[in-house]
Amino acid sequence: MWKVVLDFALPPRCAGCAEIVEEVDGFCADCWLTLDWLGSGGCERCGIPLEATDAELCARCLAAPPPLDRMRAAVAYGPLSRVIALKLKYGRKVALARTMARYMAPLRGPSTKAIMVPVPLHRRRLWWRGFNQSGLVARHLGKRWDMPVDQHLLRRVRPTPPLKGMNEAQRRKAVSGAFAAIDGRRLSGQTVILIDDVLTSGSTAAACAKALRKAGAGRVELICWARVVRPGRLVR
Numbered sequence: 443m444w445k446v447v448l449d450f451a452l453p454p455r456c457a458g459c460a461e462i463v464e465e466v467d468g469f470c471a472d473c474w475l476t477l478d479w480l481g482s483g484g485c486e487r488c489g490i491p492l493e494a495t496d497a498e499l500c501a502r503c504l505a506a507p508p509p510l511d512r513m514r515a516a517v518a519y520g521p522l523s524r525v526i527a528l529k530l531k532y533g534r535k536v537a538l539a540r541t542m543a544r545y546m547a548p549l550r551g552p553s554t555k556a557i558m559v560p561v562p563l564h565r566r567r568l569w570w571r572g573f574n575q576s577g578l579v580a581r582h583l584g585k586r587w588d589m590p591v592d593q594h595l596l597r598r599v600r601p602t603p604p605l606k607g608m609n610e611a612q613r614r615k616a617v618s619g620a621f622a623a624i625d626g627r628r629l630s631g632q633t634v635i636l637i638d639d640v641l642t643s644g645s646t647a648a649a650c651a652k653a654l655r656k657a658g659a660g661r662v663e664l665i666c667w668a669r670v671v672r673p674g675r676l677v678r
């Protein structure tokens with residue numbers, strides 16, 4: 443309750459540097475400029491920036507369509523977007539979930555009837571951390587979109603090692619079969635919008651999409667806060 447009272451009593455602060463700002467869940471001008479906003483454009487399918495081309499799909503998606511029908515991220519993964527994600531995850535700054543949701547909200551695609559599903563944590567990690575950061579973001583986004591969020595439909599059925607330092611093939615192997623969707627009837631033919639904080643190689647999201655499809659989901663999309671934009675993947 444005190445948190446609520448304080449939120450009203452104190453002036454809003456920048457989510458990046460804590461400087462006093464005009465509105466809640468926003469950034470000051472300096473922090474705003476250091477973030478690379480990605481918007482809804484880019485490759486129609488994976489959202490990777492397509493600079494100075496009028497191509498609709500990137501070369502990668504043309505060669506092999508990814509398991510997700512649509513992927514969008516609010517910002518590119520960089521120093522500040524990383525700190526925001528870490529502060530939410532490990533620093534327990536849960537208000538940042540609301541900030542992320544604010545900037546992820548405009549990225550919704552044409553699917554208006556969908557089930558929102560956060561990328562789940564393994565129950566052991568959930569127990570340690572006490573919350574799923576993607577679940578918090580999904581809850582705020584669900585309110586903004588007026589869309590149902592199901593926190594239990596998708597499960598991480600086995601713990602996965604940290605993917606940091608692994609190449610794409612190793613990541614794929616590490617998360618293969620790690621997810622399972624439990625309610626096939628509810629999913630049948632439905633559009634699912636996966637919610638995540640950070641998208642790196644996409645192997646976790648792909649494994650989630652595979653599990654959802656196996657349980658009958660139709661279209662699977664992903665909206666996340668930050669994504670790694672590899673310069674090598676840019677189509678110029």
Ligand SMILES: [Zn+2]
Binds near residue numbers: 456457458474
């Ligand atoms: Zn700032």
Ligand SMILES: [Zn+2]
Binds near residue numbers: 485486488501
């Ligand atoms: Zn693409």
